[in-house]
Each structure stands twice: as structure tokens, then as C-alpha cells.
Amino acid sequence: MKNNLRSNFEEGSTRWAVRRAQWIAMGINEADFHKPKIAIINSSSGLSVCYQHLDAFSKLAQEAVREAGGLAFEVNTIAPSDFVTSAGKKARYLMPTRDLMVNDIEVMIEGAVLDGMILLSSCDKTTPAHLMAAARLNIPSIVVPCGYQLGGACNGRNVDIEEVYKGVGTLLTGKMTLDEMKDWTRCAIKGPGVCAGLATANSMHCMAEALGMALPQTTPVRAGSERLKEIVRSAGFKILELVEQNVCPRDILTKEAFENAVRVAVSIGCSVNTVRHLTAISVEAGLDIDMIKMFEDESLKLSQITQIRPNGPDRIEDFDKAGGTNAVLHQLKTLLNTAVLTVENKTLAAVLERPAEIDEAIIHTMQNPFRKEPGLAIIRGSIAPSGAIVKLSGIDVANRIFSGPAKVYEDEDLAMQELAKGNIIKGDIVVLRMMGPVGGPGTVFACSFMAALSGAGLADTVAVVTDGELSGLNKGITIGQVMPEAACGGPLAIIENGDTVLIDLDKRKIDLLISEEEFSNRMNNWKPKARKLENNWLKFYADNVMPIERGAVFGRRD
Template identity: 55%
Template sequence: MTGLPDYDPVRPGALRSEFTPGSTRWAVRRAQWTALGLAPEDQGRPKIAIVNTSSKLGICFSHLDGIAELVAEAVWEAGGLPFEIRTTAPLDFVTSAGRKARYLMPTRDLIVNDVEAAVEGAVLDGMVCLSSCDKTTPAHLMASARLDLPSIIVPGGFQGGGRYGGCSVDIDTVYESVGAVQAGTMTVGELGELADSAIQGPGVCAGLATANTMHVLAEAMGMTLPGAAPIRANSDRMRALAADAGRRIVEMVAAGLTARKIITGQAIENGVRVAMALGGSVNCVRHLAAVASEADLDLDVVALFERLGEDTAQLAAIRPNGTHQVWDLERVGGVRAVLRTLLPRLHGDALTVSGRTVAELSGDAPEADGTVLRRLDDPVRPEPGLLILRGSLAPDGSVVKVAGAGTARRRFTGPAEVFAGEDAAIAALGTGDIAEGSVIVLRGMGPRGGPGTVFAASFVAALNGAGLGGKVAVVTDGELSGLNHGLVLGQIMPEAADGGPLAGVRSGDTITIDLDDRTVDTVPLRHGEPVTSGRPAEERGWLGQYAALVGPVQQGAVLRRPKPATPPSGH
């Protein structure tokens, strides 16, 4: 034992991963890495984590192992030392099978902790995160903000659709066709044939759902290289950008360009602007709030959506919001073109991982084509694609994707039909017991009430597949998909598990949704006892830990240290 510290971070020019020669950490790590075939002279290179959310469970991330190899080669060529790190790899359409999808939302925070343990535990110098399905991109942004290391996000890209019955189809078509089966207009056999044809190639859902929305917002916030989103999965362009990210991360380590120099309040505001202009997934509100929380930014992201929404218009109608496809947005310039179009309302001096500002990058970006991406003076609609609604039912806010509301009435008043979960609601749909003009309430399904958000998305998809989209409104604190459309209010805050007004609603109560006034109200108003769909206090394992730690959804539903018990008086 030398008595020296394991590493000396104040030594001029030292990498944080460079341990003092002769120390315990230096010796045992050298033994491990030499056994891996790494020459001692190479072990002093900048050490880069390649965070790979890959598994064999689904197609969304089936290509990422190959992408990880490309990034590793580029890191090595640039003078770095790459280490691939595997984490939990959640997939919404597969991981949702267990416990009514309760594991889905908690996997986001599990990934954050997984990355922290691996990267911080090994004292690595930077990381490239390969992001794919819905929860991975926000998790990688959160981990980047928490660790404040040089970090780059590499979006995994979108999948191709197929053809069935002479029509273009994709996973969204499959999702909604379950409702057609329930309504008796499609057979189970036909649904199976449709499912077999719907996906062609790797990548995430081919629509502006949560995965593509978060890929887009990662670039809007400056955490990807320019041109990274949306992008066809495993395309030549995506592979080239992944290699560029491997080279760039080594430069960022040398320059000391860390995540919190990029994930600032200005970056979050830019992300909010882009989310509203494109009509992104409703889930992006809580994810951006979580990123802000991990970056220790004092931001009320829900209020930010409200304030910036006063002068933000919808500039594109990408499926499921309209007829254009996500590959159309890629074709006309993707996020680069969106940022150039919105530049007058963005923080142009916000820094990006490229080392250039948003304004500098916009200088050589494509202009809006005027069809897929409209100009500021000729929007798709004069309001943002996402709205925050408040009122007696949601005093802390709720989120509606007005871009996907279609022909739904701007003011919808109807009697509440309260269901304990989406299975009961789907069964009622199958028996014809969902009445036109009603407001379906699915509650007790939020992060605390599940615990872990419980799926409401399948019911909404089935509702549209049954032809009732726009004729019925849905109000929920449960898990929605970015593919959902219709008059659907998600992220009701506070959630029913916190004893808010949603907990007090009874079947037959009147609920009014007013998109023009941006309000949602219930009559009569009751504050009921907390309503949960599960038994959070009785959960064991990961869900029990999540239930004990998860914070309110309006603050991003991040995990927090439990408050200490108040000691008895006299002690």
C-alpha cells in the first residue's frame, strides 16, 4: 500500500479515470484490463462508455449491437478506450405484458440508476448512449444530466412499415385493429395476418409517438449531433452519424464539454417549443420535467408548456396527427429544418454537443418545405400541438395532444363512465356498453397508484379501432402511447392516488373539456379518498421500491430520497 489516493483529479491534464500509479485501484484495474487484451499503454486513453439498450426481446433495438461496434471502432480511432455497457432494455409493446404494464414507466428510472452504477462506479470519462424505445431516450438524458459527464445521445431510428390488403400498415394499424376485432369488423385471423405484415426492419414505431418524439427532443436540446432525428434505423446515414458520435465524444472529453453545459433551462425551453410545434407525444411533458429535475434546474415544466404555448403554432401533421409520415419529416430536413423554422422563438445561443450553437447550426439547415413542415406564417393550426388544461378536475394540469384530436369537438361535455382499468373498459367496448358522448375515466393508474403507470393506451387504441374516436372522450392518469389520438386527456395531476379530484369522480358526474379555454372541470367536485389500481404499500421487489420512492408526476415522477420520519415529541 502506498498511502496515495486512488486518483488525483487536480493533477493538471489528468483524466478523472486516470488513477495514481501504484495505488490499489490502478493495480487491480490494470490486471483486469490487461487480461482483456488491452495493452498497458492504451489504458491511459479517455475511457468512453457505450451505453447499449439492446436485447433480443424486440425489433426496436435489434440493430444496436452492430451500432455499438461502429461507435467503439470510432472511439478507438479517435484515441479513446471504448467499453460497451448493457442496461435494462424496455420495449413498450413487449414489456407492457407483465402486471398491466406497471414495469414500463419504472424502467426509465431503473436505466438511469443502471447507467450511474456502471459509469460512475468505474469512473469513466464520457458516454455515448444508444437510445431506442420510449423510455430509453429520457433515461439517457436524465443519466447525462445527473452524472454531468461529456455525453452524446445516438437515436436508434424508426422502423419501416409493411403492406396488408393493398394498404400501407404499421404497428399503429395493428394496435388500433384490436378495437375492430372487439367491434366484430375484423377477425382474429385477419388481425394475425396484419400483425405478421406490419413491421419491416429494426427501429422504433414509425410515427411521432413517444420514441420518435424523444429522439427529436434530444436533438432539439442539443444532445445529439445535427441531423440525428428522425432517422431510418440502420440506414447508411444513421450508421455514419453513430461513428461521428464516437469520434466526437473523445473531443468533448478533451474540451471538458459536459452534459449540464448543454442541458440548461434554455435547452429545455427549446425542447418544449419543438414538442408543441410538432405535436409530440403527451408523455414528453413528464420526461422533460424529469430531465430538468436531474439537471437540478428550478423549472416548472408544466407551466413552461402553458407559457410558451401562448405563441407557438403547430407546424407539421405527422402520423398519428395527420397524413404525413415520420420519414417525410426526415426527407425535408428533420429537426435541423424545424430548428431553423422556429429560430426566432428559440434560444439560438444554446450550445449543442457539436460545439456549435443552435443558431450556428441553423445557418446551413434546410428551410421549411411548406408542405410537410410549414412556415411560421402558415402553420397547420394557430395553436400548439400539445395543450395543458387545468380546472377543477386537474388543478395541477393535464395534457392533451390537440394535434391528434382530429374532428373531435372543441368543447365536450358528457357523463363520466368510471372504470377500474382498461380491461373492464375494453370489455364494455366489446359489449356495446360504451355510449357515444360519454367521458371514460380510467384512474388510479399513475406512477404512485399503479405503482408504475398502468396501461390506458390499449383502450384508447381499441376505441379508435371501433370507430368511436372523437365520439367519446377519455380522461386518465394512466399510461398513454404517443400513437394514441382522439380527445384524450392524459397525465391528470394530481393523480388519483394522491387523493385529487380525479379520485372523487363517480359515474354519472358531468365532465367538461374545453380546448379553447384550456380547462377541464367536473360537477360535482369531490375530493375522494386516494384511489389506486394496485396495492403500492404491499408491493415487493422493484415495484415496491419504486412505489416508496417515486415523486409526483408533475415533477417528472423521478425517484426521491424518502423523507425522514418525524421523531415523537420529547425526543
């Protein structure tokens, strides 16, 4: 194999000589120079508990690669955290970090010409970035989702980060004290890893396995656990096999693999953000897929077979013990494309031949679902001609049709202030716009308002329609990722205060109830607001980000 490795440079060449000198100075044994060179992608950071455990697992992965006959190199990247990196500029930096990480990985791996990657994935943007990088570079790669954190208890009540998140609204409306909130923050997180619940991080961990890019039976998993250690070691050995046989991500990331992932996402009620991330991964894989249409089609066929928080009472650790993503794949087996390849270097059919222990109290069959509709669905109409996303699993089944006056905000802080003053009331439809990838620039959080609305007890009686970023923890009548976004001239931009908006979940419709003539006049007269951006990363992002319909990856907006 050594003669076929792209990392083995011609002896006597400049790049061979200078690298050789560097490695000798680093204490690398000359006998190892011709071995497969594997990058351990580590987004470790002291800023967030999401990444607190990764350094130890990076060392474990490096040891396993060396035992398997490879040469391991740790490659550190940026480390975005949805609850830390969101603090500045109203979270505008957060979404752009995903694509910054993709380019970060490309520069390091392609610049150094390494042979394979193990990607240690943690928080919300990390897993999609890793999958995007693997798809783009197309060298043997394994994604290792590095696990969820545990919540705690406070005064006899289970408290995790979701409860803290929603609690801000409870605090704003005077229904809890600041001291009570402080107590919650002391109890909410017990150990490293990503947010408890089926929010974006755990959703994307599950998507990595559903796509075939994570080893089977590995998601979700508790961060720091002995099982995670075994998974990391297994990846260290398996990556050498993939390099030996030249099994690359684009062999795995096929249209059929994405269909499988979408079926898992809609049947378990994954985060709404899985739509944009799966879209971006498919773009990086060079596939011409209408991911919105794929979600739309599959949501008409499937039902919800789990009720993991925030979709119901079951916890992520319950889902883990019940069999996790592997169990879901077994329950959906007859609906899946099982000929697809996985990083196990076996087809999904071969993977699913292994018997699975499934707790069907937690993971139902498709014949006996928790709800006879999917967890995620696409909704369209005059406000969202290219589609929008609704998390049906987070909405009371009784709230099927919702109509009310629009209250329009282009700043989440203003909406939060109005909520605190009691100016947002039952029956309102709150429009949060100019918050998409282009409008931000960098997608602005709308999810903090939604969480506050939930904490204020209004999530089931006030609807939110937005092109901003939602959290997988959000519940309530929320129509997210409205496309086209307002800044690109989507109809969301022309809604005025007091306009009536109609949401019909049964018909999957969202419409602005004004005359066709008035609608046409507003659209024809709308112009984007002039703005002057600082010469920084966000301006670069604004100049290069593609529409959210294309996953908000970098490219030309023609």
C-alpha cells in the same frame, strides 16, 4: 489530457493495480490505459425489434472511439420496450424501467469512473433515461437516437404498428376478423427500430436534438441506414473532443435549451409523454423549472407546423426526408434561444447558419401552419388543478367542447370489456384512474383502451380522462397525465359514475360539474385504499417515486 482524466488512477494504488491486471487479462494494450475511457451505452435486447440493430452500431461506435484516440467499453443495460415490457402486470413495470435504467447507468459509469458516454437510444423509455443519466452524471455525453422502423403493406393498404394497435378495437367490435389481424401483424414492421410515426420514441429522439444533446441533423433517421452509420461514427470522434474540452451535459441542458425543446414539441405535435420526460430530465439536471407552466405558456404562442402520423397523413420517413428536427429548428429560428450550446460544441446559432433543405409541404412555416393552434397544450380545472395534457393535433378541430356522463374504471381491462359489449357509447366520458406512478404502482397503460376506442370508431365521440400512461400513437379526445394523480388525492379520485364532466378546449378547461359543497365534501372524505404490495421492484418504486408533476423521478414525497 491524460493527466487530467478522472479515470487515470494513481499508480501504485489498489484500484490502479487491480484494474490494470483485469485489463491486461482482457487483452487491452498497456499503451491505451491512459486514453480517455468512453462508455458505449447499449440497451441491446433479443426481446424487441426496437433494439435488434444496436449490437452492430455499438461495435461501430467502439471502433470510431478507438480511431479517435480513446478507449471504448461497451456497457449493457436493461432494455424496456413499450410493446413487450408492457405485457406483465398491466404494464406496471414499464415506466419504472426508465428510472431503473438511469440508476443502472450511474452504477456502471460512476462505479468504474469512466470519462464520457455515447448513449445508443431506441425505444420510448430509453432516450429519456439516457438524457436523465447524462444530466445526473454530468460527464461528456452524446445521445445517438438509433432510428425508426418502416411499415409495410397488406392487401393494398399501408399497415404499420399504429394500425395494428388501433386494430384491436376494430377486432373487439367485430369489424375485422382474427385472420385479417394476423395478416396485419405479418406486414406491420419491416426492419429494426422504433415505432413508425411521431409517437413517444421518435418524439424523444427529436427532443434529444432539440435540447442539443444529439448531433445536429440526426433525427429522425431510419434504423440500420447508412446515414445512421455515419452518425454513430461522428459521435465516436466528437465525444473525444467533448472530453478534451470538458463540455458536459449541464453546460447544454439549460433552462433556455428546455424552452427550445418545448417549442419544438408543441409545434410539431409530439407525444404527450414528452412532458413527463422533459420534466424528469430537468430535475436530473438540477434545474428548478415548472415544466408544466412552460408547456402551458409556449402552447399559447405557437401553431402546429407538421402533421406526422398519428397527427395527420404524413409519415415519419416523410418528416425525415423533409429535413426533420433541424428543419423545424430553422422554421422556428426567430423564436429560439440560439445562444445555447450543443454537443456539436457549437452554439445553436452556429449550427443553424448551415443552410437547410426544407420541404415546406411537410414542414410548414410558423406563418403558414397546418393548424393555428399547437399540437400539445395544457388544460386545467377542478379535475386537474395542477394541469393535464391534451394532444390537440390528435383531435378533430370541430370537437371543441365536450360534456357527458362519467364512466369510471380503475382497471383498463374492465373498460375494454365494456367497450366490447357495446356499453361505452357516444357522449360518454371514460375516467381511467389509479393508474399513475404512485397508484399503479408504476404507470398503468391507459393507451390500449384509447387505441381500441379509435379502432372501434368512437375516438371522436367518447372522451377519455386519465392519470395512466398514454401512447404517442393515441388519437381522439384524450386528457392525459391528470395532475395530481388520483392515488395522491387528486380530484380525479372523487369522480363518480354518472357525474357530468365538461371539457372545453378553447378555454383549456376540464371541470367536474357538481356543487362546491359536494366537491369539498368528497375531497375531505376521500382516503386512499389500503393495499399490500409484494416485496419487489414495484414496491421500491411506489415507496420512492415523486409525483408526476416532478417527472416521476426518485426522491422524497413531502
